[in-house]
C-alpha cells in the first residue's frame with residue numbers, strides 16, 4: 100500500500116508544488132494522477148521515488164516510511180518500483196533485448212535467468228519479434244513497450260508511469276494503456292500520471308486530480324473495486 104499523508108512540498112525558491120496531499124493506494128489498484136502542467140504531478144512521483152524530500156508529511160510505501168529510510172537502502176527501495184517516462188529513456192546503442200536485460204544485470208541476475216525472463220517479458224509487451232532491433236528502428240509505441248518491459252523485469256510491486264503516452268498518437272496511447280491494464284490485472288499496482296482527459300475517460304479507473312498543488316478530487320470513473 101502507498102500512503103501519502105498530509106504531504107506538502109515547497110521548493111527552495113519558494114514554489115509550493117504540493118499542499119496537504121493525502122492519498123492512499125491499495126495493492127493492486129490502477130490509479131491515474133491528473134492535473135494541468137505545474138499542478139504537482141511530477142513532484143509527487145519524485146517524492147515517491149525518494150528523489151526529492153517533502154517539506155512536511157509522511158510517505159509510507161509497503162510499510163516503509165520513506166523519511167526514516169537509511170540512505171543506503173534507497174537503491175534497493177527504488178528497485179521495488181518500476182518507472183516509465185514520457186521520453187522512454189532507452190539505451191540507444193543497445194538492442195531491445197539488451198535494454199531489458201540490462202536492468203536484470205544491474206541487480207546481478209544470472210545469464211540463465213536473463214535468457215529465460217527477457218523473452219517472456221518481451222512476449223508480454225508484444226515485442227518478441229523485435230528483440231534484435233535498436234530503439235531508433237522502433238515506433239514510439241514500441242519504444243514505450245520496451246521501457247515498460249524494462250521497468251517490469253525485476254518484478255516491482257508498483258509501476259509508476261509519468262506521462263507514458265505523452266509522445267504517442269491516440270492509437271499507440273490506447274495500446275499502451277491496454278498493456279498497463281493487463282499488467283495491473285496480473286497483480287502490479289499501476290500509477291499513471293497524465294494530463295489527458297481523453298485517456299482517463301476511456302479507461303474508467305480511479306482518478307486523482309491535482310490543481311495548483313492541491314488534491315481537488317479523487318473519484319472512480321466506472322468500476323467498483325475501490326475500498327475507501
Ligand SMILES: Nc1ncnc2c1ncn2[C@@H]1O[C@H](COP(=O)(O)OP(=O)(O)OP(=O)(O)O)[C@@H](O)[C@H]1O
Nearest residue numbers: 110112114116134135136137138139140141142143
Ligand atoms: N526543482 C524545482 N525547483 C523549483 N520549482 C520547481 C521544481 N520542480 C518543479 N517546480 C515547480 O513546482 C510546481 C509543480 O511542478 P511539477 O513538475 O510537479 O508539475 P507537473 O504537474 O508535473 O507539470 P507537468 O505536467 O508540466 O510536468 C511548478 O510550479 C514547477 O514550476
